[in-house]
Amino acid sequence: MNSGDSKEAAKIKAIEELQKHASVQDLAYFTKGLSSGDTGVLSHAISLVESNVELHRQIANDLMNWCMPRSGKSIRVGVTGVPGVGKSTYIEALGMHVISLGYKVAVLTIDPSSPLSKGSILGDKTRMTNLSMDPGAFIRPSPTSNVPGGVARSTRESILLCEAAGFDVVIVETVGVGQSETTVYEMTDFFLLLMLAGAGDQLQGIKRGIMEMADALLITKADSGNERAATHARAEYLSALHLFPPKDHGKATKVGLVSSVSKTGIVESWDNVLEHLDWMKKRGLFDQKRKAQLLTWMHESIDNMLRHFFYGNPFRKDELKKLESEVLEGKISPFDAAEKLMGNLLK
Amino acid sequence: MNSGDSKEAAKIKAIEELQKHASVQDLAYFTKGLSSGDTGVLSHAISLVESNVELHRQIANDLMNWCMPRSGKSIRVGVTGVPGVGKSTYIEALGMHVISLGYKVAVLTIDPSSPLSKGSILGDKTRMTNLSMDPGAFIRPSPTSNVPGGVARSTRESILLCEAAGFDVVIVETVGVGQSETTVYEMTDFFLLLMLAGAGDQLQGIKRGIMEMADALLITKADSGNERAATHARAEYLSALHLFPPKDHGKATKVGLVSSVSKTGIVESWDNVLEHLDWMKKRGLFDQKRKAQLLTWMHESIDNMLRHFFYGNPFRKDELKKLESEVLEGKISPFDAAEKLMGNLLK
Numbered sequence: 001m002n003s004g005d006s007k008e009a010a011k012i013k014a015i016e017e018l019q020k021h022a023s024v025q026d027l028a029y030f031t032k033g034l035s036s037g038d039t040g041v042l043s044h045a046i047s048l049v050e051s052n053v054e055l056h057r058q059i060a061n062d063l064m065n066w067c068m069p070r071s072g073k074s075i076r077v078g079v080t081g082v083p084g085v086g087k088s089t090y091i092e093a094l095g096m097h098v099i100s101l102g103y104k105v106a107v108l109t110i111d112p113s114s115p116l117s118k119g120s121i122l123g124d125k126t127r128m129t130n131l132s133m134d135p136g137a138f139i140r141p142s143p144t145s146n147v148p149g150g151v152a153r154s155t156r157e158s159i160l161l162c163e164a165a166g167f168d169v170v171i172v173e174t175v176g177v178g179q180s181e182t183t184v185y186e187m188t189d190f191f192l193l194l195m196l197a198g199a200g201d202q203l204q205g206i207k208r209g210i211m212e213m214a215d216a217l218l219i220t221k222a223d224s225g226n227e228r229a230a231t232h233a234r235a236e237y238l239s240a241l242h243l244f245p246p247k248d249h250g251k252a253t254k255v256g257l258v259s260s261v262s263k264t265g266i267v268e269s270w271d272n273v274l275e276h277l278d279w280m281k282k283r284g285l286f287d288q289k290r291k292a293q294l295l296t297w298m299h300e301s302i303d304n305m306l307r308h309f310f311y312g313n314p315f316r317k318d319e320l321k322k323l324e325s326e327v328l329e330g331k332i333s334p335f336d337a338a339e340k341l342m343g344n345l346l347k
Numbered sequence: 348m349n350s351g352d353s354k355e356a357a358k359i360k361a362i363e364e365l366q367k368h369a370s371v372q373d374l375a376y377f378t379k380g381l382s383s384g385d386t387g388v389l390s391h392a393i394s395l396v397e398s399n400v401e402l403h404r405q406i407a408n409d410l411m412n413w414c415m416p417r418s419g420k421s422i423r424v425g426v427t428g429v430p431g432v433g434k435s436t437y438i439e440a441l442g443m444h445v446i447s448l449g450y451k452v453a454v455l456t457i458d459p460s461s462p463l464s465k466g467s468i469l470g471d472k473t474r475m476t477n478l479s480m481d482p483g484a485f486i487r488p489s490p491t492s493n494v495p496g497g498v499a500r501s502t503r504e505s506i507l508l509c510e511a512a513g514f515d516v517v518i519v520e521t522v523g524v525g526q527s528e529t530t531v532y533e534m535t536d537f538f539l540l541l542m543l544a545g546a547g548d549q550l551q552g553i554k555r556g557i558m559e560m561a562d563a564l565l566i567t568k569a570d571s572g573n574e575r576a577a578t579h580a581r582a583e584y585l586s587a588l589h590l591f592p593p594k595d596h597g598k599a600t601k602v603g604l605v606s607s608v609s610k611t612g613i614v615e616s617w618d619n620v621l622e623h624l625d626w627m628k629k630r631g632l633f634d635q636k637r638k639a640q641l642l643t644w645m646h647e648s649i650d651n652m653l654r655h656f657f658y659g660n661p662f663r664k665d666e667l668k669k670l671e672s673e674v675l676e677g678k679i680s681p682f683d684a685a686e687k688l689m690g691n692l693l694k
Contacts, residue, residue, distance in 0.1 A: 064680035072677070153682060160680070209559050211591060240587035244558060294674050294681050301685030306653045309692055327641050330419070333411035333507070334641050335500060338648030345656055 030063050034070075037104075037166040039138050045165075046140055049157040064157055071163035072290060074106075077273060078184040080174045080210065081194030086220040087173055089260040090194060092128040097266050098169050099136040106138040106162035107131070109173040110155050110180050138167060152183045153304075156297055159187065185213045186296055189286070190273050194218050195237075197230040212244065216254045216272055223259035230257050251279050316341060377410050381417075384451075384513040386485050392512075393487055396504040411504055418510035419637060421453075424620060425531040427521045427557065428541030433567040434520055436607040437541060439475040444613050445516050446483040453485040453509035454478070456520040457502050457527050485514060499530045500651075503644055506534065532560045533643055536633070537620050541567050541605075542584075544577040559591065563601045563619055570606035577604050598626050663688060 030048070033041025049060045081087050095105045107128070131137045140158065155172060162170050174184045185191045193214035211217075217237055222230035237255045247253065254272055258265030280286040311317055323337040332340075377395070380388025396407045428434050442452045454475070478484045487505065502519065509517050521531045532538045540561035558564075564584055569577035584602045594600065601619050605612030627633040658664055670684040679687075 061680065061683045061686065065678075065683055068677045068680050157680075157682065209556055212556055212559060236586075236590055239583075240590045243583055243587045291675055295671060298671065298674055298681035298684050301682050302657075302688060303650070303654075305685055305689045305692075306657055307650075309689070310649075310653055324642060324645065327645055328638055330415045331412075333408065333415050333504075334645035335504065335648050336408045336412055337645050338652060339408065341649060342652045342656070345652075 027059060027062050027066070030059075031066055034067075034161065034165045039165070042138060042161060042165045043140065045161045046154070046158050049161065050154045060157070064160060067160045067164040071160040074159075074163045074168050074170045075273065075277060076159060076188040076190070077169065077171045078174065078181075078188035078191040079171060079194065080181050080184065080192070081220075082196075083175060085194045085196055086260060087194055088128055090218070090220060090258060090266075091171055091173060092131045093260045093263060093266045094270060095128070095131040095137055095171065096134070097270055099131075099134055101270075103168040104136045104138075104166060105131070105169045105171065106165075106167040107140070107171045107173060108155055108158050108162070109139075109141045110151055110184065138162065138165075151180065152187075153301065155183070156187050181210050181213065186293060189280070189289070190215050190276050192216050192218060192269075192273075194220050195233070196220060197222065197226055197233040214253060215247070215251075215276055216256065216269070217241075218256045218258045218265070218269055220258055220260070222257035222265065223261045227257075249280060249283070249285050251276065310345075374406060374409050374413070377406075378413050381414075381508065381512045386512070389485060389508060389512045390487065392508045393501070393505050396508065397501045407504070411507060414507045414511040418507040421506075421510045421515050421517045422620065422624060423506060423535040423537070424516065424518045425521065425528075425535035425538040426518060426541065427528050427531065427539070428567075429543075430522060432541045432543055433607060434541055435475055437565070437567060437605060437613075438518055438520060439478045440607045440610060440613045441617060442475070442478040442484055442518065443481070444617055446478075446481055448617075450515040451483045451485075451513060452478070452516045452518065453512075453514040454487070454518045454520060455502055455505050455509070456486075456488045457498055457531065485509065485512075498527065499534075500648065502530070503534050528557050528560065533640060536627070536636070537562050537623050539563050539565060539616075539620075541565050542580070543567060544569065544573055544580040561600060562594070562598075562623055563603065563616070564588075565603045565605045565612070565616055567605055567607070569604035569612065570608045574604075596627060596630070596632050598623065657692075 030041060030045050034045060045063065048056050048063065051057070051060070079087055079091060091107055095107065098105050128139060132139050159170050159172070172184050172188055174180045191213050193210060193216070195217055197219050219230045219233050219237075234255045234257055241253050241255070256265055256269050256272065258269055260266070277286065280289065311320070319341055323332065323341055326332045327334050327337050377388060377392050381392060392410060395403050395410065398404070398407070426434055426438060438454055442454065445452050475486060479486050506517050506519070519531050519535055521527045538560055540557060540563070542564055544566050566577045566580050566584075581602045581604055588600050588602070603612055603616050603619065605616055607613070624633065627636065658667070666688055670679065670688055673679045674681050674684050
């Protein structure tokens with residue numbers, strides 16, 4: 001898989017292979033493999049939860065139920081930023097540091113369906129040369145999905161699978177220009193936004209609202225003569241953040257500098273993650289957040305399934321298009337159009 | 348209606364009166380009254396769209412379809428801010444200014460269901476003494492609602508009714524501490540956030556994300572010795588906003604000062620609204636936004652109806668509680684729980 005285009009083909013191939021695999025029908029194959037931390041089985045298991053084949057879904061559900069009591073113990077970190085900010089270089093440096101502390105690290109990347117990121121995600125794996133070769137690491141791009149909420153679901157399930165396979169730190173990388181940041185924010189314990197110094201132009205790429213989600217900002221490439229600009233940007237962001245409403249957890253958003261070249265700031269950025277978790281745990285906020293995340297996940301799944309049930313009817317899809325046009329032409333009120341589309345479902 | 352508690356009773360009474368009203372079954376009563384700008388009929392019509400009585404809903408739908416081609420021509424302004432920031436004083440001053448320019452102004456207030464705001468909304472009407480007595484003005488608090496999305500629906504429909512009744516400016520006030528800001532942001536052309544100077548503490552009340560929605564910030568009570576603090580706050584917000592990603596429309600967020608006592612800044616704040624609309628219209632963004640709003644409204648209505656259809660089944664409501672507990676205890680995965688709840692609906 002060298003190009004972005006071969007991604008979908010690779011996914012189909014992975015699922016076909018899975019189907020040929022006799023042991024796919026054997027839950028024990030997965031539970032045994034995950035219990036022993038076998039990354040080959042972990043990879044298979046992620047393909048399983050990504051599959052829409054009915055038989056796979058059934059086993060996947062059983063597997064996820066098995067995972068539930070065995071998961072939840074990792075530190076889940078979301079990392080976002082525009083293309084070019086240096087996400088994979090940072091994640092490699094962070095991953096190697098975390099491994100040196102004795103943790104096992106899994107990296108999941110999502111949002112490869114965005115045209116802006118096509119290829120770059122696949123590139124990540126090859127770019128993270130050291131990390132991808134380390135036995136303590138597991139790197140996996142998450143696929144596109146045609147099911148509503150599909151990417152969110154498979155990423156969440158992949159996190160649990162990694163945890164059940166014994167990974168202590170799960171890093172979820174997203175591109176920072178799409179719809180997936182809120183999703184990643186909602187499934188992680190710590191959400192990190194990478195920024196470039198000399199930010200004015202770079203900001204164009206960041207969606208509004210992402211900055212307010214961040215538990216920390218990191219200014220990347222603070223090296224090779226760029227240190228002064230980075231330090232200046234840091235001061236500006238700190239004073240700006242001070243004016244904005246505090247996060248629900250009440251902890252101030254730190255702004256750090258990092259250089260993946262001179263390897264500065266990596267240790268501090270990890271210490272900040274641990275400090276944050278400590279803050280959350282001491283106040284009972286960590287458990288609270290994890291529980292809320294489980295319920296959000298359940299309710300989102302229900303909403304997605306409801307929409308799937310509703311729009312899965314091809315007649316309704318056509319009717320929707322027709323009613324949308326009528327609404328735009330001012331022929332019918334949006335509410336009445338909705339009632340018409342619901343039809344006898346409401347009676 | 349002097350207290351917040353009598354609000355629900357007043358609503359029930361209004362609907363009962365509506366039912367006794369023989370002409371309620373007569374669409375012409377409403378269309379004729381709205382065409383002639385009769386505020387009594389407008390008030391009746393708003394009660395009609397707020398009613399959940401089936402007969403009322405049918406007439407309301409017909410009425411809204413009649414309104415559609417007659418609406419959309421007003422300037423819709425959303426105003427938010429924490430309790431005590433001076434929303435109603437500002438809205439009264441703005442309203443009187445706008446009336447002096449020859450416009451007719453309607454003020455709708457929403458989110459009275461929030462415990463923080465109980466009473467304050469009703470207080471607004473009596474506090475806006477001049478505006479409420481002006482024949483060019485119409486002030487109406489929006490009710491609480493038990494239907495999901497009910498407040499959003501009735502507020503949107505109320506905006507259209509006001510427009511069909513000839514109001515050129517519709518101001519929607521919301522409390523700035525609840526869930527309704529996104530809703531108001533999505534149904535207005537211009538979203539204004541009122542802030543107090545000496546902001547540090549006041550910021551606690553503003554939800555994160557609201558600042559990023561605002562098309563303009565106004566620092567209130569910039570008078571009686573408070574001018575210096577207000578000017579300082581303005582400069583701080585301006586430089587902070589500069590660091591944050593631009594809004595989709597590309598126009599910088601203005602930060603103004605306003606005093607409803609010395610009547611300064613009111614004219615400028617209105618000029619800013621007009622300037623904003625001009626910017627949007629010249630770039631085709633105004634039409635684009637209005638169209639997107641209509642489709643959002645339609646899709647939200649469908650989602651709400653779907654949820655209503657699904658959770659309207661009392662068996663499912665009980666089952667949901669049970670499954671939520673199992674998810675929190677780690678006995679079942681959130682996704683599997685969702686599938687269980689969907690049951691044979693998915694087959």
